[in-house]
Amino acid sequence: MDIVTAQEMYERDRVAMEAAGLDGKMLMENAGRAVAYDFLRHIQKEHKIVVLIGAGNNGGDGFVIARTLLNLGYDVEAWQVVPDAKTTGDAEAHKRIFQASGHPYRLLKSSEDLNTSLCRADVCIDAMLGIGVKGRLREPYADIVRLCNERSIVRLAVDLPSGVPADEGEEDFEAFQAHYTSIIEAPKQSAFLQHTQPYYGEWSVVEIGLPPKQLPDHRRRLWGRADVERTLPGREAHSHKGSHGKGLVIGGSRLMPGSVAMTARAALRSGAGLIAVSTDSEAIPAISPYVQEATFVEGENGGRVPDLGGYDGIAVGMGLGRNSMQETVVERLVREKETPLLVDADGLYLLKGFLGELKNREVPTVLTPHPGEFAHLTGLSIQEILRAPFSYSKEFAEKHGVYLVLKGPSTIITGPDGEQRVDVSGNAGLAKGGSGDVLSGILLSMMMQTEHVMDALSNGCFLHGSTADLLVQDGHSKVDLLASDVIEGLSRTFRTFSS
Numbered sequence: 001m002d003i004v005t006a007q008e009m010y011e012r013d014r015v016a017m018e019a020a021g022l023d024g025k026m027l028m029e030n031a032g033r034a035v036a037y038d039f040l041r042h043i044q045k046e047h048k049i050v051v052l053i054g055a056g057n058n059g060g061d062g063f064v065i066a067r068t069l070l071n072l073g074y075d076v077e078a079w080q081v082v083p084d085a086k087t088t089g090d091a092e093a094h095k096r097i098f099q100a101s102g103h104p105y106r107l108l109k110s111s112e113d114l115n116t117s118l119c120r121a122d123v124c125i126d127a128m129l130g131i132g133v134k135g136r137l138r139e140p141y142a143d144i145v146r147l148c149n150e151r152s153i154v155r156l157a158v159d160l161p162s163g164v165p166a167d168e169g170e171e172d173f174e175a176f177q178a179h180y181t182s183i184i185e186a187p188k189q190s191a192f193l194q195h196t197q198p199y200y201g202e203w204s205v206v207e208i209g210l211p212p213k214q215l216p217d218h219r220r221r222l223w224g225r226a227d228v229e230r231t232l233p234g235r236e237a238h239s240h241k242g243s244h245g246k247g248l249v250i251g252g253s254r255l256m257p258g259s260v261a262m263t264a265r266a267a268l269r270s271g272a273g274l275i276a277v278s279t280d281s282e283a284i285p286a287i288s289p290y291v292q293e294a295t296f297v298e299g300e301n302g303g304r305v306p307d308l309g310g311y312d313g314i315a316v317g318m319g320l321g322r323n324s325m326q327e328t329v330v331e332r333l334v335r336e337k338e339t340p341l342l343v344d345a346d347g348l349y350l351l352k353g354f355l356g357e358l359k360n361r362e363v364p365t366v367l368t369p370h371p372g373e374f375a376h377l378t379g380l381s382i383q384e385i386l387r388a389p390f391s392y393s394k395e396f397a398e399k400h401g402v403y404l405v406l407k408g409p410s411t412i413i414t415g416p417d418g419e420q421r422v423d424v425s426g427n428a429g430l431a432k433g434g435s436g437d438v439l440s441g442i443l444l445s446m447m448m449q450t451e452h453v454m455d456a457l458s459n460g461c462f463l464h465g466s467t468a469d470l471l472v473q474d475g476h477s478k479v480d481l482l483a484s485d486v487i488e489g490l491s492r493t494f495r496t497f498s499s
């Protein structure tokens with residue numbers, strides 16, 4: 001499913017109209033009806049429903065929604081919150097259809113009148129502003145949004161909660177706090193940002209009849225279960241351990257043996273054929289009982305970098321430490337040009353001095369920072385990154401020729417050519433030390449088994465997050481979940497794909 005900016009959404013509407021001959025009124029009818037039916041899951045016949053209608057096309061959708069619900073026998077009051085002269089075009093046309101269907105609407109004169117209605121209502125539908133919002137809400141919208149947010153009432157939003165910018169980069173806004181948002185056609189960037197996503201509540205997407213074959217490809221999409229099903233590598237009856245990748249994991253230390261142990265075990269649990277670990281010799285006794293299938297390798301004179309030949313993938317950084325000796329390890333790996341490389345945690349910290357070398361690598365390089373690590377790599381603040389993660393990821397991945405997995409509740413995976421995928425699986429049970437180490441192991445394994453790196457990374461993120469989701473639905477809670485539980489839970493996720 002595509003993820004769009006406001007501009008891209010307008011472009012889609014334009015293409016649908018020009019290339020397929022659909023007209024705006026038709027699309028508005030489709031949108032309003034699809035959203036109204038989508039809302040039925042959240043409303044009941046005995047509910048009193050207030051529909052708030054703004055000046056633009058989002059308001060036009062509101063007239064269609066109100067008419068559809070009234071036709072179905074629901075108890076609906078439609079409130080146009082702007083003077084009549086402000087509704088124009090398709091929205092005005094749908095207002096006329098609404099009236100001609102025998103339904104009256106109320107015009108907002110004072111917010112007290114509306115407040116009296118809201119006090120009696122059980123549900124309020126926000127069809128005031130959509131992707132056309134610019135800057136902070138002006139009156140009367142700001143006042144109405146405050147009234148709605150104060151009431152204990154079910155709040156449903158059309159396309160996006162009024163006031164929330166569709167695009168990333170905006171921080172100064174006030175908005176309708178929805179419990180549920182019915183998004184039209186394609187989710188907007190703001191559905192995935194830490195500071196805007198909470199306004200949406202739960203959400204889903206309704207289809208309004210835009211012609212998929214004609215639409216421009218913005219190369220930014222949500223990666224879901226169906227995509228994983230399509231691209232997850234299988235296991236052939238005649239395969240052998242060499243068919244599934246021989247990986248090397250470099251990291252861990254005497255005081256941090258667990259990280260690399262979890263990465264290695266997660267890689268094996270996700271199908272890697274062979275995993276070798278290069279670590280501090282003092283850490284081996286702690287690691288080997290936890291991951292007996294792994295072998296251990298040493299560098300010359302007991303050094304940290306063994307012979308790098310013969311591996312299908314290398315992951316470095318988990319629990320590695322950050323001193324100058326380890327910096328040399330990272331430098332050597334970056335200069336090595338034959339094996340796909342994944343860099344995480346301490347490895348990312350040490351990588352900063354060699355960013356300029358990344359472009360020279362001839363095989364894939366994958367960086368898996370959380371926003372703090374990405375801030376370190378870019379010199380930006382965490383807040384700047386969270387405000388516009390799509391653009392900063394794209395800029396960085398293109399500039400350095402790397403695959404970037406920017407982790408978070410919505411993880412953004414960006415390719416060196418700027419393609420982006422978003423994975424929203426996972427839950428706050430993963431907000432615990434070790435989750436990232438497990439993810440690195442899964443990603444390393446997927447990279448070695450899938451030729452298409454974007455698919456490998458997107459699938460790996462999905463397997464990690466959906467395992468955590470399965471575990472908190474059954475057996476665990478978000479409080480007690482451990483990263484190691486996710487490793488053991490992978491078998492349950494894989495079984496849902498093979499069955």
Ligand SMILES: NC(=O)C1=CN([C@@H]2O[C@H](COP(=O)(O)OP(=O)(O)OC[C@H]3O[C@@H](n4cnc5c(N)ncnc54)[C@H](O)[C@@H]3O)[C@@H](O)[C@H]2O)[C@@H](O)CC1
Binds near residue numbers: 054
């Ligand atoms: N063909 C289309 O374009 C379709 C559009 N649809 C709906 O149309 C919406 C977009 O329509 P519009 O482009 O009319 O945009 P909006 O419906 O978001 O409204 C724009 C209006 O809001 C006002 N406004 C902007 N910022 C404001 C602020 N900060 N405070 C107060 N008023 C503000 C503008 O002056 C303008 O009158 C979508 O979100 C979707 O709901 C659907 O009907 C499907 C088809």
Ligand SMILES: Nc1ncnc2c1ncn2[C@@H]1O[C@H](COP(=O)(O)OP(=O)(O)O)[C@@H](O)[C@H]1O
Binds near residue numbers: 369425426432433
């Ligand atoms: N609240 C959350 N919801 C969903 N996923 C989360 C959440 N918090 C963390 N995660 C996921 O958990 C992992 C944490 O990685 P990271 O921050 O590197 O952890 P650590 O370094 O402690 O191992 C990432 O995959 C991230 O997407």
Ligand SMILES: [K+]
Binds near residue numbers: 058128157
């Ligand atoms: K809205």
